[in-house]
Amino acid sequence: MSIETELVETIFKNLTFTFEEKQLLAQSFKKLNLPKHSLLLEAGQQVYDQYFVADGCLRTYYIDPEGKEHTVQFAIEDWWISDYTAFFSSSKAVMNIECIQDAILFKISKEDMELLYLKIPKLESFFRKKMERAFASFQKRIISNLAQSASERYLSFVNFYPNIEQNVKNYHIASYLGITTQSLSRIRKELVKG
């Protein structure tokens, strides 16, 4: 399958493009195979790209001054991932991105992105809507962090990411929920009992 077809069929499912537009897309995106355990991005690096996950699983995490990891986001098939704060402002990453399950990605640079917006205006709509959904889901997460107990957050997580639980380590989930692995263990035990 040509990369043009692949892009159009995986990333931009609901859009139609002219031949020239497809060419342009194919030139802007690069396909990437990423093995499990590899780091896609490290804190301190300049962030040029964002990545579409065609297959596999990754996570974005922040390492605090005490060295503890905090998972900000998981990304599976059909999600986008980057250190967006850095990507948007063309600055250095605060976060790390790790590949949790062998992944296939399509990457595009911010620069190419801006050019595409100019040349294919419908992409601006497409990405604005994507941002809106991402924003809404972050907002839900903030509410969940404020209003729910650890075990409620765990249940929300399992419900929201049903396909992820198998792929990730307990300490990934714990660091996403903002608790220790020990607490997660206890919570699960309680839930089985309860």
Added chain:
Amino acid sequence: MSIETELVETIFKNLTFTFEEKQLLAQSFKKLNLPKHSLLLEAGQQVYDQYFVADGCLRTYYIDPEGKEHTVQFAIEDWWISDYTAFFSSSKAVMNIECIQDAILFKISKEDMELLYLKIPKLESFFRKKMERAFASFQKRIISNLAQSASERYLSFVNFYPNIEQNVKNYHIASYLGITTQSLSRIRKELVKG
């Protein structure tokens, strides 16, 4: 001052418009005076609009099943506010929005917004960038909630919203930080002692 001029000078400071575009903007936005303590939006209501804050202070909060309030966002001069999850998906509000200090707002409906995007494409860029910044700031908040203690979060808050602290009640800040007013009191006492 005409509403056209007002809009262009307050909301869209860095953009230039043709006469017709300004007309269109003026027709799409409505100016609103909102007194302190009034509710701009209540959970359960259909969300049609988003609001630009020209002056004053508002907050978005969620009321959990136990009746506790959780402040998701403050908005002062130059910020936008709405229940964005509901606004984007044209659904019912989960959040409430309360006016904390007498406010002057400009509101625009989602419908008019989408029309404007079609007629004035540069607005799509403008709002995409706004979304990007909002997204980045939510991401920071998530990290802060995961990685920081209550007193660290309080210091970050004071630092990030230096002008808001005077305007809001302690219980607003506490509910933003995810703690009780009692804890906030204790934290402040500790910080003064040093």
Added chain:
DNA sequence: TTGATTTATTACCATAGGTCAATTTTTTTG
């Protein structure tokens, strides 16, 4: 397959922050 390494569980104690209730301070209203 087996030993080595990584990950998960459990137990015990410590602590940040919550709850309830009383009191003081601040703000609002007539």
Added chain:
DNA sequence: CAAAAAAATTGACCTATGGTAATAAATCAA
């Protein structure tokens, strides 16, 4: 300005979650 209402503080006690450490289970690599 005084009385009433709202907000903030404080204290005593409680609970959820954290930290440390030991053990068990699972995964990986030779």
